[in-house]
Each structure stands twice: as structure tokens, then as C-alpha cells.
Amino acid sequence: MKGFIWVFALLITLAAAIYQWQTGPTRPFKTEVSNGIQKFPVVFQRSHSGTTDCPVVVQVSDITVKGVLLFRKYPGKDEMTKVEMTREGDKLKAFLPNQPPAGKLEYRLDLKKDGTYLKINNDIPVVIRFTGHVPKTILVIHILLMFLAMFFSNATGILALFGIRSYKFFTVITFAILSVGGLVFGPIVQKYAFNEWWAGIPVGWDLTDNKTLIAVLVWLMALEMIRRKSAAFWVIIASLVTIVIFSIPHSLYGSQLNPETGKIIQGTIFPFLQLF
Numbered sequence: 001m002k003g004f005i006w007v008f009a010l011l012i013t014l015a016a017a018i019y020q021w022q023t024g025p026t027r028p029f030k031t032e033v034s035n036g037i038q039k040f041p042v043v044f045q046r047s048h049s050g051t052t053d054c055p056v057v058v059q060v061s062d063i064t065v066k067g068v069l070l071f072r073k074y075p076g077k078d079e080m081t082k083v084e085m086t087r088e089g090d091k092l093k094a095f096l097p098n099q100p101p102a103g104k105l106e107y108r109l110d111l112k113k114d115g116t117y118l119k120i121n122n123d124i125p126v127v128i129r130f131t132g133h134v135p136k137t138i139l140v141i142h143i144l145l146m147f148l149a150m151f152f153s154n155a156t157g158i159l160a161l162f163g164i165r166s167y168k169f170f171t172v173i174t175f176a177i178l179s180v181g182g183l184v185f186g187p188i189v190q191k192y193a194f195n196e197w198w199a200g201i202p203v204g205w206d207l208t209d210n211k212t213l214i215a216v217l218v219w220l221m222a223l224e225m226i227r228r229k230s231a232a233f234w235v236i237i238a239s240l241v242t243i244v245i246f247s248i249p250h251s252l253y254g255s256q257l258n259p260e261t262g263k264i265i266q267g268t269i270f271p272f273l274q275l276f
Contacts, residue, residue, distance in 0.1 A: 009155035044126040053095035061090035069094035071107035099130040131193040145181025157239020160232040182212035
């Protein structure tokens with residue numbers, strides 16, 4: 001029975017992780033373009049880290065196809081900057097200029113073959129967000145801890161559902177892992193990526209930070225309740241809440257740089273804080 005519980009908890013965790021990745025706003029957007037004879041894949045990056053410019057590459061072997069990259073700051077209404085794409089073998093290539101952490105650009109491609117326009121994604125621009133470089137070790141530890149927190153959350157909720165007393169011990173484990181992964185390594189990653197330790201409540205509305213805060217609070221409540229008869233109920237509730245909030249795509253409503261003021265502005269609750 002216990003073995004089944006742990007396997008089931010792992011499957012739920014993997015399913016939530018895959019769903020979050022597949023639906024996340026930073027996942028590359030993939031489409032294709034046709035020259036009338038064959039189709040070529042086009043990949044629009046939606047996230048870029050570090051201090052380098054972001055390459056935009058189209059794998060198109062037809063040398064008669066020419067391309068122009070158009071971009072502008074997002075949000076914004078300026079005229080789009082145009083950059084001619086250069087050919088490197090069977091690829092057309094251009095670069096988006098690097099932006100400050102949390103800065104965004106919207107961009108699209110104009111491709112033509114013998115003067116005939118090749119439509120891509122119905123001319124709808126794609127938005128890319130730039131981040132600072134996060135050391136791989138820090139990022140791996142953060143991701144691993146959050147994955148483990150989700151895994152133990154699922155397992156602990158199922159243990160509580162079946163009345164298996166070890167759920168109390170694993171409530172402590174879940175809370176500890178979630179707290180370290182979310183409230184210690186989470187802000188460290190945020191600082192490297194966006195030069196902000198925290199962008200959630202009470203100073204902002206960054207969804208990733210607030211998801212973490214809610215998860216920690218519901219497990220803190222469950223931890224308090226394990227001394228009472230209603231402990232199992234609250235542990236189950238905490239587990240269900242965690243499934244819901246961690247199924248919300250990562251960075252769906254994340255930090256964003258205001259191109260006019262140069263400040264991180266995503267959903268700030270108190271506008272006057274932007275003055276400081």
C-alpha cells in the first residue's frame with residue numbers, strides 16, 4: 001500500500017511538472033513557414049539569460065529566402081527596429097539586443113522569397129523576457145528542492161487521506177523542504193535573475209513568489225494542526241492547494257521591467273513604492 005502511495009505521488013508530481021513546462025510563458029514558441037514547396041520550422045525564444053544578445057535563427061535551406069528581424073521594447077508603441085538577417089549556410093540569423101533583467105522585447109520576422117511575403121504566426125509578435133545569469137548550481141538546487149517539496153506534498157496528502165500516521169512526520173519534511181527551496185533559494189534565484197530579492201506580497205504581485213508564499217503558509221497551518229484531531233483534514237487541504245498552485249505555469253505573471261522608469265513593476269500593489 002505504502003509503495004503504491006509513493007509511486008502515485010511521483011506520477012502526480014511528474015504530470016504537474018510536465019503540464020507547467022508545456023504551458024509556461026517562457027517555453028520557446030514553435031511554428032513553421034512554407035516557401036510554397038516545403039515547410040521550415042521556426043522557433044521563437046521567449047526567455048534569454050546572461051549578458052549576450054539573443055540569437056534568432058531560422059533553419060531554411062532555400063537561399064532565395066531573405067529575412068528581416070523586427071523588434072521593439074515591450075510594453076511600448078515605438079516603431080519597430082529592423083535588422084537584416086544574414087545567411088550562414090542553411091540558416092538565417094539575427095540578434096535581439098540584450099536587455100536589463102526583467103526587460104522585454106516583442107519581435108517578429110518578415111521572410112520573403114523572390115519578393116513574395118511568407119507569413120509567420122499571422123504576423124503576431126512574440127514577447128521575450130531577459131534575465132540575469134543564475135549560477136547553474138543555485139538553479140539546480142532550487143528546482144530540485146521545489147520538485148521534492150511537490151513530491152512530498154502529494155505523498156503526505158495521500159498518507160493523510162488513508163489515515164497512515166506517518167503523514168505527521170512527512171508534514172514536517174514537506175514544510176522544511178518547501179521553506180528552504182522556496183523562501184531561501186527562491187529569493188536567491190530571483191536576485192540573480194531580476195536583481196530583486198522578493199517581488200510578491202506585500203510589495204508586488206509576482207505570481208511565482210506569491211504561489212510559493214501561499215504554499216508555505218498552508219503547510220505552516222497544517223504543521224500547526226498536527227497537534228490537533230483535525231490534522232489529517234488540514235494536511236489533505238494543504239496538499240490539494242499545493243497541487244493547484246504549482247500547476248499554474250511558472251512565470252505566468254512574473255517580474256517585468258518598466259522601459260520608461262527602469263523599475264520592476266509587475267502588478268505592484270502599492271504604487272507609491274515605485275518612487276523609492
